[in-house]
Amino acid sequence: MLNKICLFFSILIIPMLTANASPAYSLLDKPVAAAPAVVEFFSFYCPPCYQLVENYPVSKRLNQLLPDGVTVKKYHVSAMGKMGSALSEAWAIASVMGIAEDIEKPLYIAVQQRHAINSVDDIKTLFSTAGITPEQYESARHSVIVKAMVEQQESMAENFSLQGTPTFYVNGRYKINNGAFQAATPEQYVETFAQQVIKLLH
Numbered sequence: 001m002l003n004k005i006c007l008f009f010s011i012l013i014i015p016m017l018t019a020n021a022s023p024a025y026s027l028l029d030k031p032v033a034a035a036p037a038v039v040e041f042f043s044f045y046c047p048p049c050y051q052l053v054e055n056y057p058v059s060k061r062l063n064q065l066l067p068d069g070v071t072v073k074k075y076h077v078s079a080m081g082k083m084g085s086a087l088s089e090a091w092a093i094a095s096v097m098g099i100a101e102d103i104e105k106p107l108y109i110a111v112q113q114r115h116a117i118n119s120v121d122d123i124k125t126l127f128s129t130a131g132i133t134p135e136q137y138e139s140a141r142h143s144v145i146v147k148a149m150v151e152q153q154e155s156m157a158e159n160f161s162l163q164g165t166p167t168f169y170v171n172g173r174y175k176i177n178n179g180a181f182q183a184a185t186p187e188q189y190v191e192t193f194a195q196q197v198i199k200l201l202h
Contacts, residue, residue, distance in 0.1 A: 022180040024196045028173055032159045035172030036073035038062060038197060041157060044117075045081035046165045048178075050108040056186050058168075061194040066201075074100075075153040077165055083117050090123045092149035093132075093140045102130045170200040 040059055042049040052058055059072040066072070076091040078084040090107065094100040103126070110116045110126055117123060124134040132140075140146050160169060168176040176197065183189035 022177055024180040025174045025176050032172035037070050038072045039169045040072050040074045041077055041162055041165050041167045043077045043080040043165045044087050044107050044111040049166045052166055056190055058190050058193050061190050065198050075156050077157055086120050088153050089150050092146045096145055099130045170197055174200050
């Protein structure tokens with residue numbers, strides 16, 4: 001896996017202050033053929049990733065625009081933070097159990113604001129607030145489907161030669177430049193970003 005993850009803080013600056021707009025996306029040298037249509041790599045340790053949930057909900061808007069049956073595939077990156085691998089597992093469990101949307105923001109808050117995630121038991125305690133008992137969590141950890149999703153998150157990060165979070169890819173060919181979208185408000189930023197992704201899908 002990756003030894004170092006760099007954070008892209010440019011999405012926090014709205015409106016954009018540069019006079020010349022950067023390209024909205026770049027073409028990958030090595031396309032990833034097996035990638036889902038839209039991929040977002042994130043980490044619960046990444047402040048800009050949290051902003052994409054709290055103030056700039058790009059993925060939420062994309063899921064409203066994408067064709068039926070297509071959603072943003074969100075992969076947690078294990079290489080960031082001392083609990084990175086355990087949080088990738090937690091994200092897999094939340095996704096499999098259908099509570100990803102319920103647990104996502106509480107996990108960000110627990111990691112970044114409360115600094116309360118220091119063990120797997122801490123994660124289990126947080127999941128209990130979403131109705132998942134520690135016993136259910138422990139059982140899920142050892143399930144084939146959760147193990148497969150954890151492996152998929154890690155292999156996709158390698159396949160894309162991931163260098164930072166948050167990072168979006170489209171059709172396994174295009175990497176979105178988070179800082180390219182000039183906007184006066186968070187809402188404009190989200191809409192411009194989402195529309196660019198939709199264009200690249202066609």
